[in-house]
Amino acid sequence: MRPPEQLLYDSEASLRLVDHAIEELSTSGATLDREAKGFLEHVMAQPGGFAELSRTLLRAYAETVGIVVRLRESCGMLDNQGVDKLQQMHGSLHEVSSATETATTDILDCLGRAVQLVEELDADSADEVARKLRIAQLKDELGGVMNHLQFQDITAQQLGHIAGLLTEMRRRITQIVTIFSPPMVSFAKDEPVPTHFDPNATAALNNAADRQAVADEIFGKRKTA
Amino acid sequence: MKFLVVDDSVTMRRIIINALQRIGYTDTLEAADGLEALAKFDASVRFIITDWNMPNMSGLDFARAVRATPAGQSVPILLVTTRGAREDIIAAVEAGVNNYILKPFTPSVLKEKIDRLMAGIGAAA
Numbered sequence: 001m002r003p004p005e006q007l008l009y010d011s012e013a014s015l016r017l018v019d020h021a022i023e024e025l026s027t028s029g030a031t032l033d034r035e036a037k038g039f040l041e042h043v044m045a046q047p048g049g050f051a052e053l054s055r056t057l058l059r060a061y062a063e064t065v066g067i068v069v070r071l072r073e074s075c076g077m078l079d080n081q082g083v084d085k086l087q088q089m090h091g092s093l094h095e096v097s098s099a100t101e102t103a104t105t106d107i108l109d110c111l112g113r114a115v116q117l118v119e120e121l122d123a124d125s126a127d128e129v130a131r132k133l134r135i136a137q138l139k140d141e142l143g144g145v146m147n148h149l150q151f152q153d154i155t156a157q158q159l160g161h162i163a164g165l166l167t168e169m170r171r172r173i174t175q176i177v178t179i180f181s182p183p184m185v186s187f188a189k190d191e192p193v194p195t196h197f198d199p200n201a202t203a204a205l206n207n208a209a210d211r212q213a214v215a216d217e218i219f220g221k222r223k224t225a
Numbered sequence: 226m227k228f229l230v231v232d233d234s235v236t237m238r239r240i241i242i243n244a245l246q247r248i249g250y251t252d253t254l255e256a257a258d259g260l261e262a263l264a265k266f267d268a269s270v271r272f273i274i275t276d277w278n279m280p281n282m283s284g285l286d287f288a289r290a291v292r293a294t295p296a297g298q299s300v301p302i303l304l305v306t307t308r309g310a311r312e313d314i315i316a317a318v319e320a321g322v323n324n325y326i327l328k329p330f331t332p333s334v335l336k337e338k339i340d341r342l343m344a345g346i347g348a349a350a
Contacts, residue, residue, distance in 0.1 A: 101235060101236060105235060105236060105239065108236070108239050143332065146240060146243060147330075147332060148329075149236055149240060150237065150330070151329070152234065153232075153234040153237045153307075154328065157278065196278045196279055196280045196283065197278055198278050198306070198308050200307070200309075200310075208329065208330075212326070212327050212330075214314065215309070215326075215327060218314045219314075219323075219324055219325055222318050
């Protein structure tokens with residue numbers, strides 16, 4: 001099999017030839033139509049004219065077949081290399097999401113045990129004011145770490161959105177390839193495009209208060225209405 | 226007092242349930258989407274905390290479905306979501322949601338919203 005770059009180059013050249021031929025046909029089509037009858041009569045009147053016409057038609061047919069074969073090869077290449085890669089990316093993104101979920105759950109387990117230990121320490125040293133203060137701070141810090149793990153949900157939504165885009169791209173490429181060459185390649189069944197994700201999900205905390213204030217304002221108006 | 230926590234992210238369910246436990250609410254039910262939550266919802270559930278974007282049934286559809294049941298007319302529904310656009314928040318109000326928290330949130334914000342909704346129940350009683 002020829003390298004993809006050469007196939008694409010050949011296909012592009014073939015398409016340019018086809019485009020040129022169509023343009024010529026469109027401009028001279030009417031003239032050809034008028035002259036066709038006379039042209040055929042002229043060719044058939046020549047010695048060996050029929051054989052010459054047959055050879056010309058066969059050559060044209062061979063060239064057309066060559067163009068179609070190159071287009072089909074290009075479509076196959078697009079399907080095999082492009083769509084397979086998109087499927088791999090989709091799978092990889094799913095793996096990233098699962099791995100993040102598992103890791104985050106494990107971290108939560110560890111932090112839960114740590115908080116429990118701090119609470120036990122706290123119970124053992126009720127009379128040491130400074131130590132209690134530090135322990136309280138440590139509990140707050142651990143609680144903060146737990147809270148920061150919300151990034152997993154936001155990351156999962158972003159990855160889910162990307163997966164949805166990739167599925168959509170794959171579907172469109174499959175549609176294009178099917179137009180050119182239905183029996184040449186086999187396709188997986190259409191997968192549903194995931195839609196239960198917020199493409200604008202953000203872990204940014206710098207404008208969190210402002211965003212929450214908008215929600216509070218709307219719900220505040222509802223209560224007073 | 227039983228809480229129903231609905232989110233397709235296991236992590237978010239853990240974080241919310243952990244925050245609830247720390248402020249004294251230990252009776253919780255979990256569901257991974259609106260459909261599962263609707264199956265678990267009954268009159269014993271006194272407070273719902275739900276995500277918006279979930280497979281099978283979204284948080285908003287779940288809120289509408291709950292409001293359509295006799296047991297779900299007055300149960301407080303708190304939406305915890307990443308969706309912060311004004312039209313999203315208005316859609317949540319129209320779906321029957323009682324209050325709205327944007328992710329990422331802090332436990333103090335969660336506590337404040339729960340306390341406010343609980344006070345509303347007390348005032349209505």
